Amino acid sequence: MTSSCHPDVHSTRFILVETSQRGNVGAAARAMKVMGFTDLVLVRPRFADVLTHEETLAFASGAVDVLQRARVVDRLEDALDGVELLLGTAMTPRDFGPPCQAPRDGLPGVAGRSIGLLFGCERFGLANEDVYRCHALLSIPTAPEYGSLNLGQAVQLLAYERRQSLGGFAVEARTAPPRIADAQAVQGLLAHWQGALVKLGFLDPAAPKKLMPRLNQLLNRAQLQDEEIHILRGVARAIEQRCC
Structure with missing residues (x-):
């Protein structure tokens, strides 16, 4: 205003x-x-x-x-x-x-x-x-x-x-609100993490149980921003490099 x-x-x-x-x-x-x-x-x-x-x-x-x-x-x-x-x-x-x-x-x-x-x-x-x-x-x-x-x-x-x-002014954001990552980006992150966790030995692909579905629900609740998706994929890449 x-x-x-x-x-x-x-x-x-x-x-x-x-x-x-x-x-x-x-x-x-x-x-x-x-x-x-x-x-x-x-x-x-x-x-x-x-x-x-x-x-x-x-x-x-x-x-x-x-x-x-x-x-x-x-x-x-x-x-x-x-x-x-x-x-x-x-x-x-x-x-x-x-x-x-x-x-x-x-x-x-x-x-x-x-x-x-x-x-x-x-x-x-x-x-x-x-x-x-x-x-x-x-x-x-x-x-x-x-x-x-x-x-x-x-x-x-x-x-x-x-x-x-006189009524005051409304508090208005000075910057655009952060963009929430879409479902495709979240699924791409999950696939990347799955591969990294297998290489790390944390996830057994023969007996995955409910790890990935639970991680999927966790990420959905978190409503990750695009930049946060990039950070988590960077972590996955670092795990893969260490496990080569």
Whole structure:
């Protein structure tokens, strides 16, 4: 499944305020793309060339299209067009301000709304004046003794939780399923093994009993792949060579 076929792809905007590290912008773009999001706005980034710099592109790792679509604005207000709910990110709840929840608790309740996910600068997080503009805050639960998250990591976690709240993506195989050997290949293997076992002295052709039928049933249950047939025939060839 790709982002272009998901109806909620344009309902989520990622807004980064005063980002100071180019690599973090690239990492954020990558984090967004793998979860099917493309709407990125930067508010007063430290570097004017942040969207095209070599370091940003390197950290984006294939998410250059997200950077190409991104906007740079001077004010947070200019990043909020079309946003119904603004959700800020905070390490800990503020004494005064909007309610704070874990992403997994807060995001499902706004699954049908157009939202902006607001991230502060790397050193200081969100300024209070930006927090007060938010409808709610999202705080990623971390170990009490150490809760410092890199900006790119925070974007990845929020992107994942937002995607899950919208229904998520199915887990799909990246490679074609292995081919199961057909009955003719299995019978060829059995014939090869029979000859090898006779040479080895393990099978008496005058009194075979039920060895070969049992091996036949064993191989049928195993549902051998083509490559596995080749391996077992190689073993049979090695037995024949040793017994010559």
